[in-house]
Amino acid sequence: MPVYEYTALDASGRKSSGLIDADSPLAARQRLRDTGIFPVEVGEALLRAGGDFSGRIPFTKIFQRVKVSELAMATRQLSILLGAGVPLIGCLEAIIGQTGNPSLKRVMAQVKDAINEGAALAPALARHPRLFSPMYVSMVEAGEASGSLDLVLDRLSDLMEQRQTLRNRLRAVLAYPVFMSFVGLIVVFFLLAFIVPNITSIFTEMRRALPPTTTALIAASSFLQSYWWIVLLCMAGAAALFGRLKNTARGKRLWDRIRLSLPVVGGVYHRILLARFGRTLATLLAGGVQLIPALGIVRSVLDNEIFKHSIDEAAEDIRAGRSLSGSLSQNEWFPPIVLQMIAVGEKSGDLEKMLDRIALTYEREAESQTIAFTSLLEPVMILMMGLLVGFIVISILLPIFEMSRMIR
Incomplete structure (x- = not known):
């Protein structure tokens, strides 16, 4: 149509x-x-x-992007309408009429046309991989097969909202330190490039011995004025080289291991990965996806080669007849408490609930550790900026004090 x-x-x-x-x-x-x-x-x-x-x-x-919150809202609306007994085509028409995002309107209209032509919902969504992830499509497919599509969509919307909430909280916590770092760099650059040269030119004209701090400051300022473009080229080259190395299989694996091993930050990143593992796997299993395919989808969701390799090994062990907890126990990145909770869930038949609890626990830990880290980082950054600006001020004032002493 x-x-x-x-x-x-x-x-x-x-x-x-x-x-x-x-x-x-x-x-x-x-x-x-x-x-x-x-x-x-x-x-x-x-x-x-x-x-x-x-x-x-x-x-x-x-080319307006579809936000995660918009997709979550559309998924929630689709779940509610299906649960109320509205036919699928009518649900899609309602979403097309209500959403204000042109890109989402277009995609939903194309999905509706595909269904009118005889396609099921999951294959229709799979035609738009940039919007609907493999996890999303697989869960919809499982929901259609089990006749519980409305419940699956409701759980999908919960998952997207929980992820977005955690991401927003972490961004809000990190916003101030990032802003302070940016302002500090701008202030130091402005002082070295514009203020310091005007003042220190008086000292160099005097042709007298200057304090070591003043000499170092003048050298840094002169270098920045004369070779600022070299500094920018070196920074751009380093960023390009890092990006190129990170895109190789070996470089990506090494970088992911470094990220997990970093003090404080690595711990937060590790907890975020564990939370994402638990939340995604719980959602897939509750939606009717079998364990092996679910692990394959979880693997694609996690942006870390170390965890991906661990999941690949676990999937092979499960195919050989081992339990999920037993297969993950061979890996150093899954803590004993996680393995114990998974084992309890497997024995009791409530694996999805246990995985949800794991996710909730590590989401809270990641957030609390981030807050604690930034609360410590803020005064440290202020102290470092104060020391740097103080060094510049003292380096300028020392020759002035010596000049005033000579005049007396």
């Missing part, structure tokens, strides 16, 4: 626009009138290569 873009006016004269599917432009206009709005302009939204709609949507919104 074709998809049309429209511009319409409501009873109060307010202008609105969006997408609607119908057999013809006339049918599209009639559907709009039935909803209580008056169509001003209706035209077919043709598909470009790559699956994007052309048409009158502003260029700046064509």
Whole structure:
């Protein structure tokens, strides 16, 4: 069924626009009138290569990203509507009409068209891998097979919201230290590049012996003024080399091991990975996905080669007949408490609940450790900035004191 873009006016004269599917432009206009709005302009939204709609949507919104919160809300709405007995096509129409993101509208319209053509929901979603992850598609497929699609979608929306909440909390905690670091670098650069040269030029003209701190400051300022472009090139080159090495299999594995081994930060990162492992696996198992395929999806979710290798080894052991807890016990990155909780869950038949508890525990630990680390980091950063600025000030004042002593 074709998809049309429209511009319409409501009873109060307010202008609105969006997408609607119908057999013809006339049918599209009639559907709009039935909803209580008056169509001003209706035209077919043709598909470009790559699956994007052309048409009158502003260029700046064509490639607008779909936020995790928007996808979670759409998933939640779909779950509620399906649970209320609304047919799938009607649910998608409601989501298309309610969402304000043009990119999400287009994708949902294409999913609806695919279902109208006879596809199931999971294959229709799989055509948009940039929006719907393998985990999302696999859970929907399991939900369709088990007849519990609304429950699976509800759990999916919970998972996305919990991840986004944790990410937002960590970002909020780290925002101030990052801002302080940026401001500190700008202040030091400004002092060395503009203020210090104007003052120290007086000292160099005197042709007298200067204190070692002042000599070092003048040398640093002169180097920055003359060779700032070399500094920038070196920084850019180092970043490019790091990115290139990190993209190799060996470099990525080494970097991931370093990240896990870093003091304080490595502990937080480790806990985030454990929480993501537990939350994702619990969601997949509760959605009806079998353990081996679920581990494969969890592997793709975790952005760490060390953990991915551990999951690969665990999957091989499980195929050989071992339990999940037994297969993970060979790995150093899964703490004994995690293995014990998984073993209890396997014996009691409540593995999903235990994995959820593991995730909740490590999410809280990651957040509390981040807060403790940043609360310690803030005064340390202020002290370092004070020492650096104090060094610059003292290096400038020492020759001035000597000059005043000579005048006396």
